[in-house]
Amino acid sequence: xxxxxxxxxxxxxxxxxxxxxxxxxxxxxxxxxxxxxxxxxxxxxxxxxxxxxxxxxxxxxxxxxxxxxxxxxxxxxxxxxxxxxxxxxxxxxxxxxxxxxxxxxxxxxxxxxxxxxx
Numbered sequence: 263x264x265x266x267x268x269x270x271x272x273x274x275x276x277x278x279x280x281x282x283x284x285x286x287x288x289x290x291x292x293x294x295x296x297x298x299x300x301x302x303x304x305x306x307x308x309x310x311x312x313x314x315x316x317x318x319x320x321x322x323x324x325x326x327x328x329x330x331x332x333x334x335x336x337x338x339x340x341x342x343x344x345x346x347x348x349x350x351x352x353x354x355x356x357x358x359x360x361x362x363x364x365x366x367x368x369x370x371x372x373x374x375x376x377x378x379x380x
Contacts, residue, residue: 304316308334308338310330310334311331314327314331
């Protein structure tokens with residue numbers, strides 16, 4: 263089965279090579295796959311994060327930059343949770359009978375560890 267791959271040759275610094283080797287040892291993933299995943303991830307993150315990765319933030323601004331990123335993450339998470347709450351607020355959640363020791367999903371699964379301990 264043929265795969266559609268685009269090959270490029272890149273030169274990286276000894277420090278970057280060491281980092282890549284560490285990630286390879288830690289994850290067991292091929293170095294090419296690590297780089298592929300990192301690039302795909304980088305495209306998906308907010309621009310503020312891209313800026314931190316792609317640009318050199320001066321040491322005197324790093325603390326402020328990190329605070330901004332943390333605040334942005336908190337705001338995004340809060341907005342996401344608020345939206346999730348609005349979406350699920352009107353939904354009725356299934357309940358299980360008082361006599362049942364297992365949830366309906368657990369009872370259907372038949373999994374021995376899904377039963378509630380009494």
